[in-house]
Amino acid sequence: MPITKELYGKTEDGKDIFIFSLKNGKVEVRIIDYGGIITNIFVPDKDGKVEDVTLGFDTFKDGYDTRSRYFGALVGRYANRIAKGQFTLDGKTYNLAANNGPNALHGGIKGFDKRLWTSSIVGNKLVLQYTSADGEENYPGEVKVTVTYQLTDQNELILDYIARTDKKTVINLTNHAYFNLAGHAAGSLDGHNVRLAAHKYTPVDETSLPTGAIDSVAGTMFDLTTDTNLADRLPNVPGGKGFDHNFVLEKPGWDKHAARLRHIPSGRQIDMYTTEPGFQFYTGFYVNIANAKGGANYVKWGSFCLEAQHYPDSPNQPSFPSTVLSPGETYRQTTKYVFSIAES
Template sequence: MQVITYGGIITTLYVPDKKGAVDDICLGFDTFEDYEKDHPYFGAIVGRVANRIAKGKFVLDGVTYNLPINHGSNSIHGGINGFDKKLWDATLDGSQLKLQYISKDGEEGYPGEVTVQVMYELTTENELLIDYTATTTKATPIMLVNHAYFNLSGHNSKDIYDHMAQINAERYLIVDEEGIPSGEIAPVEGTLFDLRKKVRLAERIKLINDGIGFDNNFCLDLSDQRKYVARVECPQTGRFLEVYSTEPAVQFYNSGYLDGVKGKGGITYGKHGAFCLEPQHYNDSVNQPSFPNTVLRPGETYRQTTWYRFGIVE
């Protein structure tokens, strides 16, 4: 795996297939200059709050905070200059890469100075472990993720239609056309969002959101212990990816809005060219009192851990 300190971006991740051939399975760019341009958060640490905040506004302890509008009429992924565009301090500690960033009070409209630490480690269990911690000087919402785009056939493969996906969720959030939750948490049973048994992605994503496919928040159990989240398999290469996390939800996105982005090796990344599985809290939680809490207060420590486990289908 290769990581750059700009955005804490994972630029490459090499994984063997069933024949022993090793390929880079993460979408990205060849040059730092390309990462400085607008791009769909390839491999980046996203924050201060990942996903959407409705109308770029929230009320906390009686104070209204206004955020940059950068996705339709909403704020997404921390604003215009979120954590994905910051230079992180980096240190190596054995097999661990430790990144730190201090977000100033008022940055992108958020209250409090927040100290964030993210640790990457490739373990002997064939896992990519990502551990996030944060503290704050004022109450603030926080929700951190890594926005890696995976294609288990290799980053240069055309699409993910042959991938088999399974998500361990019985419920999902109902959202409007801009991806903002209504507050309703619905059962997946009897819907196209029922992924409790693995399905071939081509059979589902072309039927959802006018062919855009999944960009949805699936609800897991609310414990903060390591739990099984999802599994994706690629029959062609034999690779699988399993996701485990301490988080109560996972955003599943199959890059339906990816369109003609020129990536590594001159490859053009197109619609449905990759998938993202981003363990997190519920979308727009700061504006939904019934959703699990995302507000961090002074004296508390935010923590989430995600494990991406790779292997070969038996």
């Protein structure tokens, strides 16, 4: 079905925000060109009942501009955390905004999630483009980013990312959709089973920053390699906050299967595949937002994120896969979320 486009709202400085609907007759995904935000994902259950399974707001002014916890947004220039808001590149130190305790998080005060992207429809794809100026949020280099969204007949939501720079920089992009397969307003992750294709993870300190180690999940609460009741596991994760950890994908190449979550009562299932070396599995400990989409109250442990990306703090961890992008190189990432009905 063709992608539709409608006026959604206006930014504070009066620029138009548009919303795009991608449909295939079974699933519908809605995206705005402000922050590349996925506002809605409508998915049927085993009986054909449709629910919106991603958290968000009804309008821009309801919260995407001021209250959002990165709901559905494209995140950059550097997704996740950088220690002490600082990194060194070719002998020069760059100081970033410390917007997450002592650390930099998700691109700074005004990251890619708070920018209006240029939008176009090309066939059955939504194409968003943004040019991040040299020095924006104190990152070096002018970076040109293109992100393409496609919804296939196989219920695959495919995100393709491309970026190029005119000066050596660091880059780490992701999408920060929050999911609840029972429906965005369900309020808990009861009934969800999780299985991650990750036998290693990166432990964190008290500020959720990687220690630099890459540890096995075997024998720990981080072992999610077999079907696990998510709600039962959350209170037992060390630190008391549930999951907010980077999981390591060791299989090389494209289209790595990273994660599968199923909501047993409804039968809804989501699988994530990615070209990235890891992903952040986050279970929404810091979410506490009243009167969100449809009047819903969003609370801790009421949603989960599957953020395909490089490891947090990679610019300060030489043993992690590099996030440096140089002139003449192209950053590429493909991640897809596949919606289905779980086999009984």
